[in-house]
Amino acid sequence: xxxxxxxxxxxxxxxxxxxxxxxxxxxxxxxxxxxxxxxxxxxxxxxxxxxxxxxxxxxxxxxxxxxxxxxxxxxxxxxxxxxxxxxxxxxxxxxxxxxxxxxxxxxxxxxxxxxxxxxxxxxx
Amino acid sequence: xxxxxxxxxxxxxxxxxxxxxxxxxxxxxxxxxxxxxxxxxxxxxxxxxxxxxxxxxxxxxxxxxxxxxxxxxxxxxxxxxxxxxxxxxxxxxxxxxxxxxxxxxxxxxxxxxxxxxxxxxxxx
DNA sequence: TTTTTCACTTGCATTTTGCAAGTTGGTTGT
DNA sequence: ACAACCAACTTGCAAAATGCAAGTGAAAAA
Numbered sequence: 001x002x003x004x005x006x007x008x009x010x011x012x013x014x015x016x017x018x019x020x021x022x023x024x025x026x027x028x029x030x031x032x033x034x035x036x037x038x039x040x041x042x043x044x045x046x047x048x049x050x051x052x053x054x055x056x057x058x059x060x061x062x063x064x065x066x067x068x069x070x071x072x073x074x075x076x077x078x079x080x081x082x083x084x085x086x087x088x089x090x091x092x093x094x095x096x097x098x099x100x101x102x103x104x105x106x107x108x109x110x111x112x113x114x115x116x117x118x119x120x121x122x123x124x
Numbered sequence: 125x126x127x128x129x130x131x132x133x134x135x136x137x138x139x140x141x142x143x144x145x146x147x148x149x150x151x152x153x154x155x156x157x158x159x160x161x162x163x164x165x166x167x168x169x170x171x172x173x174x175x176x177x178x179x180x181x182x183x184x185x186x187x188x189x190x191x192x193x194x195x196x197x198x199x200x201x202x203x204x205x206x207x208x209x210x211x212x213x214x215x216x217x218x219x220x221x222x223x224x225x226x227x228x229x230x231x232x233x234x235x236x237x238x239x240x241x242x243x244x245x246x247x248x
Numbered sequence: 249t250t251t252t253t254c255a256c257t258t259g260c261a262t263t264t265t266g267c268a269a270g271t272t273g274g275t276t277g278t
Numbered sequence: 279a280c281a282a283c284c285a286a287c288t289t290g291c292a293a294a295a296t297g298c299a300a301g302t303g304a305a306a307a308a
Contacts, residue, residue, distance in 0.1 A: 001212075005127040005265085022286050033266045038287055048211075060274045060285045069211050076207055079199040087172075087193050088125075129296085146255050157297045162256055184254045184305045 001047050006032050006040045011049070011070060012077050015110065016095065020063050021055075029091075049073070066114065074110055078103065125171050130156050130164045135173070135194060136201050139234065140219065144187050153215075173197070190238065198234055202227065 002008050013019040013028050025037055032040070041064060044050045049070040055061035066073075078099055085096035099106050126132050137143040137152050149161055156164070165188060168174045173194040179185035190197075202223055209220035223230045 003129040003132065008127070023284090026286095033268095034286085035267090035288070036265065039265095058275075058285085062286070072207055072210060075203040076200065079203050083196055083200055086196060147253090150255095158256070159258085159298090160296060163295095182254085182306070186255070 001043075001049075004040070006030075006036060007044060008077070008080070010037075010040055010044065011066070011073055012081070014050070014064065014066055015071070015074060015077055015114075016081070020065070021061055022064075025064075044070075071111065071114055074107055078107060125167075125173075128164070130154075130160060131168060132201070132204070134161075134164055134168065135190070135197055136205070138174070138188065138190055139195070139198060139201055139238075140205070144189070145185055146188075149188075168194075195235065195238055198231055202231060 002011075009028065009030055009032075010025055013025060017028075019025055019028065022034075022037065022041070025041075026032065026034060041050065041052075045052060047069075048067055050064050051067055052062045052064050055063050081090075081096060082099055082103075084090050085093070085100075090096065126135075133152065133154055133156075134149055137149060141152075143149055143152065146158075146161065146165070149165075150156065150158060165174065165176075169176060171193075172191055174188050175191055176186045176188050179187050205214075205220060206223055206227075208214050209217070209224075214220065
C-alpha cells in the first residue's frame with residue numbers, strides 16, 4: 001500500500017507540514033507529477049488512509065485529511081524522520097530536534113493538533 | 125532511498141525473519157524477481173544499509189547483514205508492522221503480539237540478537 | 249567427473265512514471 | 279454578465295522501472 005515513491009511523502013506532508021490541497025502537495029519539496037499525485041491521492045483514499053472534503057469557503061478546493069487509520073502512521077513517519085535525521089542530510093532540523101527531545105510528547109501534540117483541525121506545521 | 129516496493133520488505137526479512145541469502149530473499153512471501161532483488165541489494169549496499177560477506181563454509185553463498193545504519197531502521201519496521209497489524213490482514217500474529225506487549229523490550233531483543241549474530245527469527 | 253546449487257545477468261515484454269499541454273468547473277474582477 | 283483566473287484534475291506520449299524466463303560462471307556435492 002505504501003511501497004511506492006510518493007505515498008509516504010504525501011502523508012508526511014499532511015501530518016508534519018500541514019499540507020492539505022492538491023496544489024500544496026504539488027509544490028512539495030520532492031515535486032510529484034500532477035497525474036501521479038492524483039493517482040496516489042485516489043489510492044490513499046481507497047485504502048482509507050485519507051479522505052477529502054470540499055472547502056466551505058472555496059468550492060474549487062478539496063481539503064485532504066488523514067483518517068484515524070492515516071493518523072496511526074504518525075509513529076512510522078516519526079521514526080523514519082528520526083532515522084533520516086541521524087543518517088542522511090536533511091533540512092528541517094528543528095522538527096527533528098523536537099522529535100528527539102520527547103518522542104511521545106511530539107506524537108501527542110500531533111494527534112491533538114489534528115483532533116482540533118489545527119493542521120498547521122508543528123512549531124517548537 | 126526506501127521509496128520502492130522492495131527495499132523495506134528486504135530489510136524486514138533480514139531484521140525480523142532472519143533471512144540472509146539471495147535465495148532466502150527470493151523465496152520471501154512477496155517474491156521479488158531475481159534481477160530486481162539483485163539491484164535492490166546492490167543499492168542498499170551502496171547506501172550503507174546492508175553489507176555482504178562470503179560464507180566461510182560455502183564459497184558460493186553471500187551472507188547479507190544489516191549495518192548499524194540498517195539496524196537503526198528497527199523502530200521504523202516495528203511501527204510499520206504494528207500499523208499493518210492493526211489495520212490490515214496479516215499473518216504472523218504472534219510476532220505482532222510480541223511487539224505490542226513491550227515495544228522497547230522487543231527492540232532490545234532484536235538488537236541483542238543481531239549483536240550476537242544470532243539472526244534467527246524472534247520466537248514467542 | 250558430472251550434476252547441482254548459488255548468486256547473479258541478459259533479453260525482452262509489460263507496467264509505471266514523468267512531462268507538457270489540455271479540460272472542467274467554481275471564483276474573482278469589472 | 280462576462281472575461282480572466284484558478285484549482286483539481288486528465289490526456290497523450292516518451293522514458294524509465296519492473297517483471298518474466300532463460301541463461302552464465304564459479305563453487306560444492308554426488
